[in-house]
Structure formats: structure tokens, C-alpha cells
Amino acid sequence: MLIDARHREETRVAVVKGNRIEEFDFESAERKQLKGNIYLAKVTRVEPSLQAAFIDYGGNRHGFLAFSEIHPDYYQIPKEDRDALLREEAEHAAEEAALRAEHDDDDDLDDGIEEVERGDDEGTSSGDDRDDDDHDDEIDGDAEGAAPRAPKRGRSANEDQVEALRQRRMNLRRRYKIQDVIHRRQVLLVQVVKEERGNKGAALTTYLSLAGRYCVLMPNTSHGGGISRKISNAGDRKRLKSIMADMKLPPSMGCIVRTAGLQRTRTEIKRDFDYLARLWDEI
Numbered sequence: 001m002l003i004d005a006r007h008r009e010e011t012r013v014a015v016v017k018g019n020r021i022e023e024f025d026f027e028s029a030e031r032k033q034l035k036g037n038i039y040l041a042k043v044t045r046v047e048p049s050l051q052a053a054f055i056d057y058g059g060n061r062h063g064f065l066a067f068s069e070i071h072p073d074y075y076q077i078p079k080e081d082r083d084a085l086l087r088e089e090a091e092h093a094a095e096e097a098a099l100r101a102e103h104d105d106d107d108d109l110d111d112g113i114e115e116v117e118r119g120d121d122e123g124t125s126s127g128d129d130r131d132d133d134d135h136d137d138e139i140d141g142d143a144e145g146a147a148p149r150a151p152k153r154g155r156s157a158n159e160d161q162v163e164a165l166r167q168r169r170m171n172l173r174r175r176y177k178i179q180d181v182i183h184r185r186q187v188l189l190v191q192v193v194k195e196e197r198g199n200k201g202a203a204l205t206t207y208l209s210l211a212g213r214y215c216v217l218m219p220n221t222s223h224g225g226g227i228s229r230k231i232s233n234a235g236d237r238k239r240l241k242s243i244m245a246d247m248k249l250p251p252s253m254g255c256i257v258r259t260a261g262l263q264r265t266r267t268e269i270k271r272d273f274d275y276l277a278r279l280w281d282e283i
Helices: 079-124 129-141 155-175 234-247 266-282
Strands: 002-007 010-017 020-028 038-047 052-056 063-066 187-194 203-205 215-218 254-257
Touching (some): 215 266, 234 266
Antiparallel strands (some): 002 010, 010 020, 038 052, 038 187, 052 063, 187 203
């Protein structure tokens, strides 16, 4: 991690892996960064033509909240209808999660096959073992872009099923219009997902995420969670899945293990998760 704080008006941070910049961020003294901040906000205007609402969260301009970014908990509908909607969404989310788990298992199987094939190649090749290890890392990193093998041909169908389920889950809400379920002066808990730019206000969501060192907690997103896609090793993914299973998340929560959690112990990851859970309780 490289931190450039030579200038008072701006601090820059870059995360470098080898010769490649993985992440870059900066903070300016002149312009306050809002992305990731959580606010208790109020609806100032509902716009039926956009199927969105404009929100006063205390920024320079009103924020923009798309209808798809509003959790059903905020819908002003009878409790029975809301419960039925949440129940249907939970059922679709469970199916989606099962398919994603199956998809991950297929990935793990493919990774295992690839590792065996590489092991056979290493057994018949000569040269420095360290060079072989470096080459293996490159194969792992580029596995997604490699030519598909027989087991991976079925994976696209699995992904199509997951996408179809996601669309069905989103379609459940299309029976409602924003002007019918969200009202002016209604109070919402929102998070900034995109900074103000030009004449446009910040983009907001009611689906919150709290980022820790090793985990990202999504306290009101039941259909999210899992292991970072950047973690591609089958053994690592299996170990982290076991840790996630032991956490026993409530049905209404999701959690993602970040790449930074790869080399961390069960205790460290659990401690980070517990911190985020306490933070959410405070919020």
C-alpha cells in the first residue's frame, strides 16, 4: 500500500500487487467524500416518470433513489402484503443461493482438476520449482479467461438460471409503483453509492453494506454474501465457506469475505464480523 500525503489538500492511496495497481483512492480537503456514508434521510419528491425519489440527506443537492434500491420494508402497504412480498423474495433468494453454491462447487471442482493437471505437468518437467510456482499463480489468476473445459460448459447454463431467478425476484416488486408505496416526507435510512457529479446529486440505496477489514456485512440483504471472486483457490474457498457457515447469519443478513481475509484465521474473521454486527446495532 502506497500513501502519498505530501500535499495538505489531497491524500492519495494506492494498493499495488506486483507491477499492477489493484486499487486507487484519494481524499480531498476541498471536497468531502460521501460514498459509503449512511444517513437518516427524508423523501422530498416522488417522481413517477422516473420511478425514483429525490431525497434530502443533508448534502449539497438532493440525492437520487431508484425504486429498485428501496427495500420492501419501506413500502407503505398493508402488513400482510409486505410480509407476503418478503416471503416470496426469500423463497426466490434461497433458490438463487442454492444455484450459486452449486456454481461455486463446480468452480472448486474445476480448480481441483486444474491443480491435478498442473501437478502431473510438474512431475514430468524440469526446471526451477520456484518458476513453476510463479507460473501456477498466473494460471490461477487467468483461469476465468482460459478456454473452457468440458465441466465449465455447463456453468453458463447455471449462471443463466441464477440470472433468471434474480429477474423473477425483482419482478415481484413490479406489481407496485413507487408513487403508490413511497410518500413525501417519509423517513428512510440510506447509503451513498455514487458521489455527486456535475449538476447531479448523489445516488443512494436503502440496501446497506458495512465494510470491515475482512468482511462486508449487508444487514438487510438476504440474497447476498459469499466469498470474494478474487479468491479463486478451491481449498481457500472451501475453508472460508466453512467459516461463514459457522457464523449462522440471520436470514435477513448477508456477508462477504473480502480478499483481505484470505490468510486470516477463523477467530480474526469472526471478530471482524462481530464488530460489524455491533456497529449495525448501534446504527
